[in-house]
Amino acid sequence: MSNAIEMVIRQLSEIPLFRTAGHSWMKSAVPCEIILVDNWSDAISERDGKASGAFSEAVNRLTLQLSESHRKEYRKWNAYVREVHEEMGDSVFKSIDLAVDALSVNGISPGFREQLKQFVRWDFIHYAMEQVYSSLVTPPFYTHAMEIYKLGHFPCGWNEVLPNGKIWVY
Numbered sequence: 001m002s003n004a005i006e007m008v009i010r011q012l013s014e015i016p017l018f019r020t021a022g023h024s025w026m027k028s029a030v031p032c033e034i035i036l037v038d039n040w041s042d043a044i045s046e047r048d049g050k051a052s053g054a055f056s057e058a059v060n061r062l063t064l065q066l067s068e069s070h071r072k073e074y075r076k077w078n079a080y081v082r083e084v085h086e087e088m089g090d091s092v093f094k095s096i097d098l099a100v101d102a103l104s105v106n107g108i109s110p111g112f113r114e115q116l117k118q119f120v121r122w123d124f125i126h127y128a129m130e131q132v133y134s135s136l137v138t139p140p141f142y143t144h145a146m147e148i149y150k151l152g153h154f155p156c157g158w159n160e161v162l163p164n165g166k167i168w169v170y
Contacts, residue, residue, distance in 0.1 A: 005084055008128040011146075012092045017099035017120070019152030021170050030147045033166040037156055040105050043170035044112060046157035047119055054158030054165070058141030059126050065137045073136060077129070084128040088121070096120045116154075123155070 020026075021043075025034055037043045047055075066074035100117050127142035140163070145155040148169055157168035 002080075002083070002132065004132045004134070005080070005087060005128060008084075008131050009087050009092060012088070012124050012127070013095060015095075015146075015149050016152050017096065017149065018103060018154060021152060021154050023152075025153070025169065026151070030144055030151075030167070032144060035157075035159060035166045035168045037168050037170040040103070040112070040116075040170065041108055043154055043156040043168075044108070044115060046168050048115065049157075054141070054161075054167075055123070055126075055145075057161075059129075061141075062126075062130060062133065062137060066133060070133075070136045073133065080129060080132050081125065084125050084132075088124060088128075092124060093121060096124070120149075120154075123149070 022039065025036055037046060063074070063077065066077070096117055100113050100120070103113075103116075105112065123142060123145055127146050130142045144167070148155040148167070154170045155167055156170055159165045159168065
């Protein structure tokens, strides 16, 4: 396992998932403006809807930068993703599953928990990929999203086109 992946796994294992979700936002080191979402239903709707495009856009920008400027390293992308996925399986993914399953949420669709697990898993994988390639490209988006997770919240949307805008948080 690469040092970057090992470090990321350790960081992600320590995140207190959703500890403050739904509570007031405290000033933080997140260098973007925040829009608070009122409930889990709205958070999932935002993340699943048009406002979530920034999450895909961030990964697309990362892979585009790598493919254009660092083609040799970019060819290792799939191998790194597989390694990250495998390494997170026994520790980080289990922590995500436990945190989501422990949420007390009423009136949410039956697929809510699985959907939330997938969102968080992919955010964590993409954060790891930003860190793997951080010596080659600037890793802003998922690094900011991780700051939100570390504060116990859930990053669920973006209201404009990257890099401008505000991030929606529950």
